[in-house]
Amino acid sequence: MSDAVTVVAGIPIPSTSPVFLAGVGLHVAAGLVCVVTGAVAMLSRKAVGRHPTFGGVYYWSLAVVAASAAALAAVRWREDYQLFILACLAFAAAWLGRRARRLAWPGWPRWHIAGMGWSYILLLTAFYVDNGRNLPVWRDLPVIAYWTLPAALGLPLMLYALWRHPVVRRPPR
Numbered sequence: 001m002s003d004a005v006t007v008v009a010g011i012p013i014p015s016t017s018p019v020f021l022a023g024v025g026l027h028v029a030a031g032l033v034c035v036v037t038g039a040v041a042m043l044s045r046k047a048v049g050r051h052p053t054f055g056g057v058y059y060w061s062l063a064v065v066a067a068s069a070a071a072l073a074a075v076r077w078r079e080d081y082q083l084f085i086l087a088c089l090a091f092a093a094a095w096l097g098r099r100a101r102r103l104a105w106p107g108w109p110r111w112h113i114a115g116m117g118w119s120y121i122l123l124l125t126a127f128y129v130d131n132g133r134n135l136p137v138w139r140d141l142p143v144i145a146y147w148t149l150p151a152a153l154g155l156p157l158m159l160y161a162l163w164r165h166p167v168v169r170r171p172p173r
Contacts (some may be wrong), residue, residue, distance in 0.1 A: 011134045014076065023072050030064035031127065038120045046167045055116070059094055060118060066091040066127060069126070086126035094119035109168045117158035124150040 004016040030129055041054040071089035073080040097115020100108040125147060127159060132138040132146040141149070 010061060011131055014079070020072070020075060023068055027065060027068035027072060030061045030068065031123070032132040034058055034065055034120075034123055035051075037125070038116075041116075042120070045167075055098075058116075059098055062091055062094050062123065065123065083126050083130055086122050086129070090119045090122035090126065109165070109170075112163055113158060113161050113165065113168065117154065117161070121150050121154040121158075122153070 006013045006016050006021060013021060015021060015024075037058040041051050041058055044050040044054060066087040069080075069084055072127065073084035073087075077084075093115045095115070097103075097112045097117075097119065100111030100115060105111055111152070126152060127128045128135075128138060128146040132143075
């Protein structure tokens with residue numbers, strides 16, 4: 001990669017290569033779909049319809065995010081290897097959560113909530129680690145906040161769901 005930079009919406013992208021920029025575009029689009037569909041799935045009633053539909057779109061969009069993160073990190077490994085690791089962990093967590101539900105593991109609601117919750121936290125962590133220094137408010141925070149704030153906010157919500165959500169409290173069938 002060269003030292004050339006493309007700036008989009010105030011965020012520097014470390015390349016002018018059309019192929020790299022197209023990869024970043026796909027990665028960003030899939031990431032935005034993840035953020036929206038993940039939030040809709042989390043906030044939807046847990047029943048046939050909205051929750052599994054948006055959850056499925058979240059899962060497959062996260063697969064695109066992980067694959068594109070791998071391709072982008074391969075080009076700039078030294079700078080982006082940690083983003084690749086976060087993307088792999090996010091997808092692995094989502095895979096685990098989805099698998100638990102699909103195979104109806106004993107206690108699957110807890111596995112599902114934990115897996116999907118961690119995948120969302122890791123997705124947001126990767127975004128802030130990569131872009132926090134360029135975002136209003138975030139740029140004023142110490143770098144450690146990029147790594148810890150998504151979990152500090154998401155973990156209490158996930159723990160609440162693990163203990164109190166009606167799907168978890170429902171006796172097994």
